[in-house]
Amino acid sequence: MMKRKSRVLVTAAGAAAILFGGLVIEPAVHNSAHAESAADAGKKIAFSRKKGNCIACHIIAGGTSPGTIGPPLVGMQARYPDKSKLRAQIWDATKANPITMMPPFGRHKILSEKEIDQVLAFIMTL
Amino acid sequence: MRQKLLPIITALAILSGLPMASAASPEQDLKKFQNYFKKKFPKVKWEEFANGVYAVDPIGRENWEAIEEFPPYEPFIDEGEEMWNKAFANGKHYKDCFPDGPAIAAKYPRWDKAKGMVVTLPLAINNCRKANGEKPLKYKKGKINSLLAYIAFQSRGQKTHVVIPKDDPRALEAYEKGKKFYFTKRGQLNFSCANCHVQNAGNKIRSDILSPALGHTTHWPTYRSKWGTVGTLHRRFTGCNKQVRAKPFKAQGEQYRDLEYFLTYMSNGLPLNGPGARK
């Protein structure tokens, strides 16, 4: 039911896009700018002492005095082809290792779901 | 009725039986604990563990050695000596409570069978004051640190030797509670004491090196640059709990006394070298 509805929507959107060809470029640009700003917001969180503070434990390009507790955050796309697995690790690392030092950012509501998405967007650029 | 009771009894038996079967003795724990750190830091000499993070942080150590040339805790030792020698209003002295004093740091913490609790040195000091009609001192900041600094200085070179007496099961219970506390994850950040000071000892958190648990209890009270003064071990416990975003417990309450009991026992054999100086 849902699927059929969305297919209808896509078609409708497609038709609209074709009809208003001039408008096509604008939303596309808007979208990539949006993604960029999510990563930027995520970077701020990752480097902030009160928020994510990822830098306290992980080496991150662009950050000074990183900790050595967790693995360096590099090559994340290759290490986590499945982005959702990385998100799950940020959300609750104790699932994979009950005595991990990594705080359960989602489960303990240290970060909001939106903030986790932003951190994820940032980390995936590393 | 009997049918209902049977599973309950079985469950109880399993519950009470399991920890008994798996619980190691304090002696076994001690060996495991100390060996863990010896293995983790093979280059660190045994006595060096009493120097805490400076046993594993060569850069921090240089600064520390420079600080120790003119120890910031020195005036507190002097003030403590005055306190030790000054008579209470009733004419008695600390010496009347502690005939072996002032070098008594290695006697604490100890299990007090009559009271049925772990007695720490700060607690014993206040017990003495109260018995002599004096107001108790605060347990985290203030004057108690001066007296503790004097006692610690006089006790330098004594060795940690906490005893868990076998003739009172409540002593073992207190030890086990302290041990459980040490390995329990706490607060919003979900850290146990052991996460930082066992699992990640020697690692950097931001630019700070995490100190090994072994040796944590040898050098109290400690002058911390961060505090700008001398503070007690329980003040430090409070700070640690806050850092993991847990509500701290009361200084000299049961939780921290039991914790001190376990943690000091784990450093048995290390020389006492208080008062200390730390970042």
Add this chain to the structure above:
Amino acid sequence: MLKGKKMLALAFVSLIITGCATATTSTESKQMAAKSALSKGGSIDAAAVKQAIADAKAAQKKAASVEGEWRDVGKFIKKAEKALKKGDLDTAMKLAKKARVQSELGYKQAMEQRKSASMSLYIP
């Protein structure tokens, strides 16, 4: 040619996303408007806030009883009470809820750790 197709596809998606986003935002803001109108109205919401604070305190007590209270819960409750006094019901409600949720998480954590925490996990 291929580029153009990709662009088009992206555009469709973004159009849909933008459309959806607008829809949610407008319903959300409607809900928020309704809420604040209620808050200003007084009695019903103030009672709800009081209840939420009472719930938070009960949860705090329960967490403390198993040594599982988190650092900021007491602060959130105090701030919630202050906000309630000032008539800032939305803030009060938010803080009370946060205090309750954190207390519940702290309780859960403590109960779970009672079972699982052990020296041998760290030093096998």
